[in-house]
Amino acid sequence: MKKKRLKKKYIIIVIVAVILLLVLLFFLFGDNFLKLETKSKKTTEVEYATKDFKYPKVTCKYLGIDKSKNIKRLNNIDLKKVGKQDIKYSCKTLTFKKDIKVKYDVVDKVAPEMKLKGDKSLTIYVGEKYVDKGVTATDNVDGDISKKVVVEGTVNTKKEGKTEITYTITDSSGNKTTLKRTVTVKKRPVNGPRYSGGGSSMGCGEAGVIYLTFDDGPNGLYTPVILDALKKHGVKATFFVTMAGPDSMIKREYNEGHAVALHTASHDYGYIYSSSANYWADLNKVSARVERLTGKKSMLMRFPGGVSNTISRHYKNGIMSQLAKEVEDKGYTYFDWNISSGDAGGTTDPNQEYRNVVNSLSKSRGNVILMHDIKKHTSLAIDSIIKYGKDNGYQFKVLTSDVICHQGINN
């Protein structure tokens, strides 16, 4: 009996010991069965201030049983802070708790925005002072960083030349933006003052030279006649073209060595002279045509009616003063004339046109002659005008950016 009772006691002790051991094991190793996991293992890059950010999917299981409703996110991500961040999660059961960190790196890949103050290309005369207007730079992360812009290139205003000024800005994440500006330093004209009073006493270009200029074309009927005459005499001229006439004529002008320059697309005074924006939209249109047909952008132009026209007063006060400055600032050269053939209204008689021209020619100055290749009488007068010039020892040249021929500005 005694033995039996003793045996029972042992069994109870063993059972209790086993239970205690199991409880101990449970507390020691039981949390191994609590699993808090996410699929994003390594560091995940997220874009600065993105609106698409989604928190990671995190799962919690205990002994294979889903406990995800017990998950708590302990902090938020700060998308407005560049750099590495952890998001912490924890999952709790009655007895156990697990934590994980999900690693993020908030990165800025957006380059700063930079804007030029003033024009992209501009022209000044030798000896004039050049003050760079600079740029503004703003960054999505750093804000206004205009003061950190690195400027390279110095304009030497003492001699002719072209300088490229480079502006570079780098944000705190190393994103870079670059802009360029071209400054051309040009010799101040020697032939008369920059704005002479106009009229035939004004010198334009080199003495003893005739610069034939034809406006408002091309024209399918008369431009070829004029080109034939120029070819026959081996003489080059300048054509200030519009959107009129066949493309082939502009190509022919260019291929035969003449200067193809810009007049405006529409030649509509009411439109082009009512605002600077209209003027530029119109000029850019004809500029695109010339570039398309010749492969070259022309920087030579003539204002419809000349810079001295007063008709523009009807549309906007001061527009010619404004445009004259703007075209030069942008690197264009504009040309008026000091001899008018009168072909646009004064006369329709080729003999009269011839006399108008030859009686105004002067050997002691340059002669820029205004004609229109859309006029029949001009196509009839041109041969004898060239002949007179050659017989009297004049040279014929195309206009180039170093010729200055400016009338006075009246508006």
Ligand SMILES: [Zn+2]
């Ligand atoms: Zn015109």
